[in-house]
Amino acid sequence: MSHAKSSEAITIYSSAQPGSISPNVYRPVPGQHHGNYNVPGYAVIRSTQTHNIKTGINRLEVNNVAALLDPTTVAFRSLTDPEAHVLEQNYQFDLVSQQKLLQRYLGKTITVEQVQGDDINQIEGELISATGGLVLKDSRGSIHSISNYSNIKFPQLPGGLRTKPTLIWDLNATKPGKHDIELSYQTEGMTWWSDYNVVYSEESDNSNSCNLDLSAWVSIINQSGASFEEAKLKLIAGDVNRAQPQQPTRGRAVYEKMASMADSSAGFEEKAFFEYHLYTLGRPATLPDNSTKQLELFPSVSSISCNKELVFDASSQYGYGGLNTNQNYGRNTQGDVNVYLRFNNSEDNNMGMPLPAGRIRVNQKDSDGSLEFIGEDIIDHTPKDEDVLIKMGNAFDIKGERKQTDYRVDTKARTMSESFEITLKNHKPEDAKVVIRETLYRWSEWEIGRKSHDFTKQDARHIHFDVDIPANGKKTVTYTVNYSW
Numbered sequence: 001m002s003h004a005k006s007s008e009a010i011t012i013y014s015s016a017q018p019g020s021i022s023p024n025v026y027r028p029v030p031g032q033h034h035g036n037y038n039v040p041g042y043a044v045i046r047s048t049q050t051h052n053i054k055t056g057i058n059r060l061e062v063n064n065v066a067a068l069l070d071p072t073t074v075a076f077r078s079l080t081d082p083e084a085h086v087l088e089q090n091y092q093f094d095l096v097s098q099q100k101l102l103q104r105y106l107g108k109t110i111t112v113e114q115v116q117g118d119d120i121n122q123i124e125g126e127l128i129s130a131t132g133g134l135v136l137k138d139s140r141g142s143i144h145s146i147s148n149y150s151n152i153k154f155p156q157l158p159g160g161l162r163t164k165p166t167l168i169w170d171l172n173a174t175k176p177g178k179h180d181i182e183l184s185y186q187t188e189g190m191t192w193w194s195d196y197n198v199v200y201s202e203e204s205d206n207s208n209s210c211n212l213d214l215s216a217w218v219s220i221i222n223q224s225g226a227s228f229e230e231a232k233l234k235l236i237a238g239d240v241n242r243a244q245p246q247q248p249t250r251g252r253a254v255y256e257k258m259a260s261m262a263d264s265s266a267g268f269e270e271k272a273f274f275e276y277h278l279y280t281l282g283r284p285a286t287l288p289d290n291s292t293k294q295l296e297l298f299p300s301v302s303s304i305s306c307n308k309e310l311v312f313d314a315s316s317q318y319g320y321g322g323l324n325t326n327q328n329y330g331r332n333t334q335g336d337v338n339v340y341l342r343f344n345n346s347e348d349n350n351m352g353m354p355l356p357a358g359r360i361r362v363n364q365k366d367s368d369g370s371l372e373f374i375g376e377d378i379i380d381h382t383p384k385d386e387d388v389l390i391k392m393g394n395a396f397d398i399k400g401e402r403k404q405t406d407y408r409v410d411t412k413a414r415t416m417s418e419s420f421e422i423t424l425k426n427h428k429p430e431d432a433k434v435v436i437r438e439t440l441y442r443w444s445e446w447e448i449g450r451k452s453h454d455f456t457k458q459d460a461r462h463i464h465f466d467v468d469i470p471a472n473g474k475k476t477v478t479y480t481v482n483y484s485w
Contacts, residue, residue, distance in 0.1 A: 009232040010287070011044035012220060014191045019359035019378040021193050021221075037068065039223050041191025044073075046184040053084070053179045056172065063166040066187035067093065067225020073186040074167065080179040088170040102130035104158040111153035112136065112146055120150070165225065189224035192235070194297060194358030198390075200341065200374065201365065202308075208433060212304040212343060212362075216297035216355070218268075222287045230284040235268060235297075235356065267296050270353050301350050306343035310432060312400040312424060313338060315439040320461060323485055324442045325416060331404045336394035337424070337434060339375075346385050355382040360390055397427040398434065398469070406480070416442065417449070419480040426469040436465040436477055443483040451479040 021040065043066075051060060071091040078084040105127050112134060114121045123144050125136035133147040173179070199213040218235060222228070268281050287293060314335035341362065345351045357380045363371040375392035382388055406419035426432045440446050440461055448455060448463065455463045469475045 007232065008045070008047045008228055008230070010190075010228060011046075011234075012041060012190045012192045013043065014041040014193055016040035016191060016193065017378075018193060018357035018380070021191065021219075037188050039189050039191050039221055041221075042186055042188050043190035043224065044184060044186050045226075045228075046182065048079070049181050049183065051179050051181050053078075053081070053171070053173045053176060055174065055176045057087070058169075058171040058173060060169040060171045060181075061166055062169070062183065063164040065165055065167055065183075065185065065226060066189065067165045068188040069093075069165060069167075070186045070188070071167075073184075075184045076169065076171075077182040078173070078179050079182055080177075081173050081175040084171060084173040084175070084179065086169045087172055090168040091165070092168060093165045098152065099130070101154055101158070102127065102134070102152075105154060106130065109155070110136070112144075112149045113151040113153070114146070114148065115150045187224045187226075190220070190222050192218060192220045194218050194356040196355075196358060196360040196379070198360060198362045199365065199371065200306075200362050208308045208310075210306045210308050210341065212306050212341070213300065213302045214304055214351075215300040218295045218297050218356075220287060220293050220295070222289055222291050222293075225289060227289045228287045231287055233281040233285050233295075235281070267298055270298075297356075298353060304343050304350050306341050309340040309342055310395055310398060310434040311338045311340060311437055312402075312422070312434055313437040313439075314400060314402045314422075315441065316437065318439060318441045320439075320441045320444075325409050325411070327404075327407045327409075330441065333402045335400055335402070337398040337400055339392040339395050341390040341392060342387055344385070344387050345382055352384045354384055355379065355388070357381045360388075362390060362392060398424060398432055399427075400424045400434075400436075405478070414485050416483040417480055418442065418483075419450075420478065422465075422477045423474060424467065424469050424476075425474040426471065428471060430471050432469045432471075434467055434469060434475075436467060438463050438465070438479075440481055442481075443485055445485060446481050446483050449480040449482050453477050453479075455479070 045066060047064075049062070053060075069091065071089065074089060074091075076086045106129075108127060109124060110127050111122055111124045114123070123136055123138065123146065125138035125144060127134065128137055128143070129135040133145060134149065134152075136144045136146065138144065167183075195217045197215045197217070201211045201213075203209040203211070281295065285293065285295060312335065314333040315330060317333075318330040343349060343351070345353070345355060357378070359376060360379050361376040362374050364374050366372050375390070377390045377392070379388055379390070400422065402420060402422045404418060405421050406417070408418075409416040420438075422436055422438075424434055424436070437458075438455075440463065444460065453465050453467060455465050457463055465477050465479075467475050467477060
């Protein structure tokens with residue numbers, strides 16, 4: 001029965017952590033089966049097709065489906081005849097290949113061609129073995145062991161083998177004629193992720209103020225074993241849960257696009273959808289099998305105001321695991337000063353669009369105009385009006401040291417005090433502003449006693465000291481924390 005595909009929509013979910021995918025890892029190997037179960041994601045495919053149906057029982061074959069289709073997820077609906085339903089479904093995925101043909105023709109006659117100079121020699125006989133080469137017995141009873149051949153001729157395609165994965169339905173219909181059939185299913189072998197590219201520039205006054213130009217891309221891997229022409233796409237950003245036998249899946253999805261496609265250059269439009277965010281592509285996209293495609297998430301944004309932050313966080317390596325009275329725990333530490341870029345994702349800052357999780361790469365223009373890579377980080381799903389914090393690396397010219405200067409514990413009184421001295425050295429020819437981030441890791445009940453500088457309480461475990469370090473100079477911060485339990 002003939003059919004014509006009228007529309008197709010795709011929903012792609014990613015089970016990979018943001019920034020963890022390299023497209024080269026999933027590059028297909030020539031000659032191997034297209035479907036790739038190792039691609040960290042899956043897809044929901046929905047298509048509407050037209051089929052000629054008769055009243056009563058019909059045998060309906062649909063062969064434009066993905067090779068990695070999960071047959072337990074197939075859903076059928078006739079838009080023309082709501083009473084029509086599937087009595088039985090078979091999924092035939094034993095696709096034809098040379099090795100499968102050879103296995104089916106064991107004990108049967110085939111013809112093998114060998115090139116000998118300018119001539120082609122043909123050997124016809126019963127196929128005895130197809131392991132590690134071919135073994136044939138001809139009509140005279142002679143045995144031929146063949147390791148090199150140019151072609152094999154089979155009399156016909158044996159039953160049960162197909163050139164495409166095929167769904168076969170026994171369908172009971174109450175109305176004859178053309179039926180619009182809606183088919184949906186899940187398939188493995190597809191995933192997506194987002195990437196952000198940033199160009200960084202500093203303010204001329206050598207302050208920590210800066211500007212960013214940002215572009216955003218979506219990458220889609222399709223190794224499902226099927227190509228999708230003019231597919232309708234939407235992107236959902238959020239942590240969409242999918243039940244798994246062993247572990248939860250971090251999910252993001254691509255859904256069908258809006259009906260309007262007047263502007264062929266239209267990008268994605270964003271709106272809230274359930275507890276996620278929906279990005280609607282304003283044009284159709286073709287996703288060939290064994291391909292990686294990039295789509296612009298939104299037009300490039302210029303002049304995003306940002307701040308460069310220097311943070312000394314030597315104590316964060318000491319985690320909280322209950323009351324800790326070991327004096328040597330976290331006693332002396334030398335560390336680097338981390339460099340971060342922070343910008344607010346707001347309309348006032350030329351942004352204001354929820355950002356899907358992904359890798360963000362930062363470049364800076366050199367004096368000769370060339371772009372030089374200066375760092376990258378992974379950002380989580382970020383709503384509008386929230387800050388985006390990018391960890392760039394470590395400051396070369398600013399070093400820090402943290403050391404314990406006093407420690408006292410009274411187990412009977414259930415008290416403990418600890419004092420620290422934190423020294424930052426600035427080898428730059430200009431002043432530097434640094435945040436000292438201290439983790440109070442010994443116990444949950446604490447208060448700050450003596451201190452050389454004011455601090456800000458960030459949460460139940462962290463305090464911040466904001467310090468200015470003179471050019472080619474140093475700054476020392478001291479404080480005492482008192483614990484009780």
